[in-house]
Amino acid sequence: MNASPAVHAVVLGAAGYGGGELLRLLLGHPEVASILAVSRSHAGLPIWKAHPNLRGFSDTAFYAEAEWDALAKDDAIVVFSAQPHFELAQQLKDLEAAWSAAGISDRVTLIDLSGDFRLSDAALFQGAYGKPHPCSERLGSFVYGLPEWKAAELKGARRIANPGCFSTAVQLALLPLQGLDLGFVAVSGVTGSSGSGALPSETAHHPTRAHDFRAYKALEHQHQPEIEGLLKATNTHAELSFVPHSAPMVRGIFATVQCQMPTGMDEGILRECLHQTYQNAPFIRLVEGSPRIATVVGTNFCEIGLATQGRNAVIFAALDNLVKGMAGQAVQNMNLALELPEKAGLWAAGPFPI
Numbered sequence: 331m332n333a334s335p336a337v338h339a340v341v342l343g344a345a346g347y348g349g350g351e352l353l354r355l356l357l358g359h360p361e362v363a364s365i366l367a368v369s370r371s372h373a374g375l376p377i378w379k380a381h382p383n384l385r386g387f388s389d390t391a392f393y394a395e396a397e398w399d400a401l402a403k404d405d406a407i408v409v410f411s412a413q414p415h416f417e418l419a420q421q422l423k424d425l426e427a428a429w430s431a432a433g434i435s436d437r438v439t440l441i442d443l444s445g446d447f448r449l450s451d452a453a454l455f456q457g458a459y460g461k462p463h464p465c466s467e468r469l470g471s472f473v474y475g476l477p478e479w480k481a482a483e484l485k486g487a488r489r490i491a492n493p494g495c496f497s498t499a500v501q502l503a504l505l506p507l508q509g510l511d512l513g514f515v516a517v518s519g520v521t522g523s524s525g526s527g528a529l530p531s532e533t534a535h536h537p538t539r540a541h542d543f544r545a546y547k548a549l550e551h552q553h554q555p556e557i558e559g560l561l562k563a564t565n566t567h568a569e570l571s572f573v574p575h576s577a578p579m580v581r582g583i584f585a586t587v588q589c590q591m592p593t594g595m596d597e598g599i600l601r602e603c604l605h606q607t608y609q610n611a612p613f614i615r616l617v618e619g620s621p622r623i624a625t626v627v628g629t630n631f632c633e634i635g636l637a638t639q640g641r642n643a644v645i646f647a648a649l650d651n652l653v654k655g656m657a658g659q660a661v662q663n664m665n666l667a668l669e670l671p672e673k674a675g676l677w678a679a680g681p682f683p684i
């Protein structure tokens with residue numbers, strides 16, 4: 331029997347919120363032999379300086395850059411990029427040249443947590459992110475990493491684009507409806523403040539956020555074309571109206587997807603669609619009525635619930651933006667890409683209450 335390769339993980343942007351969650355999950359992953367945390371702002375400092383929850387779990391420090399030659403002897407190398415949009419796209423050619431020079435290209439799996447490689451069309455990318463793509467010729471060359479949809483393509487994949495947090499929740503709510511003619515679909519998404527990352531900003535500043543609730547980027551959020559990608563690829567006809575909101579919580583995405591069931595469908599059939607779609611998906615929990623943020627925070631689970639009245643149907647999805655919406659999903663993608671057990675390093679309940 332072949333033993334699984336030892337995994338050597340490199341995290342770029344390791345001092346950020348997503349980087350911290352990656353380090354937390356990778357430190358507990360049974361197949362991960364080493365972790366190299368790269369941070370320009372925290373180089374030389376111990377990991378707990380940026381992530382105090384990890385004090386006592388790692389005695390290493392952040393590196394200013396990865397030393398690829400030092401990884402040359404290793405089995406599987408997984409590079410996670412948890413940097414702002416445009417960063418990896420600007421670095422990709424130099425990174426790939428460095429991997430080639432170090433003789434490790436054939437063993438590197440790259441998982442990008444930003445929006446750089448989720449869309450495959452240059453015009454769509456510019457419309458969503460406001461600037462031209464730095465290496466548009468590479469758009470479409472990454473596997474879109476929504477495991478519940480793309481498990482077969484993720485097996486052995488070497489370039490993976492991790493979905494956005496809203497996109498994950500909304501797509502997981504819509505996936506059971508694939509192939510249907512849905513007409514107008516109203517989507518409301520609610521996010522916690524950690525969705526804005528670790529750097530302080532007006533929208534994430536506690537005094538202006540803690541007791542507020544508001545919509546933002548209504549009908550123009552950059553995740554809308556990403557969600558529409560699933561609709562197009564699955565031949566699902568829907569006119570999507572997506573309105574994101576920021577809520578006074580730190581973690582969590584809650585999506586409410588409202589549509590009319592096509593003729594011939596009723597609650598029983600819809601419930602069966604949900605069951606069929608997710609019967610083999612370990613991180614999807616189908617719940618009665620509304621899912622809850624408090625039961626998914628800190629976990630890689632997405633809870634999905636349902637309500638119907640006549641032809642009206644509502645599908646709810648709740649997840650932790652930093653875990654199933656980001657770092658946990660990236661580890662799930664690593665597991666699938668390297669053909670490790672899908673649950674490895676991720677199978678844990680969260681705290682309750684939070």
Ligand SMILES: NC(=O)c1ccc[n+]([C@@H]2O[C@H](COP(=O)([O-])OP(=O)(O)OC[C@H]3O[C@@H](n4cnc5c(N)ncnc54)[C@H](OP(=O)(O)O)[C@@H]3O)[C@@H](O)[C@H]2O)c1
Nearest residue numbers: 343345346347348369370371412413414415444525527528
């Ligand atoms: N937060 C979420 O809920 C969420 C969910 C899904 C996807 N994402 C995406 O994941 C990526 C990381 O998000 P995050 O929330 O972890 O962000 P973050 O907390 O702001 O961390 C970003 C990291 O990237 C590094 N970095 C490299 N170049 C940078 C630059 N030019 N400006 C600022 N930082 C730079 C920074 O670290 P050093 O200076 O230390 O190198 C920092 O550690 C983003 O693309 C984000 O859109 C976020």
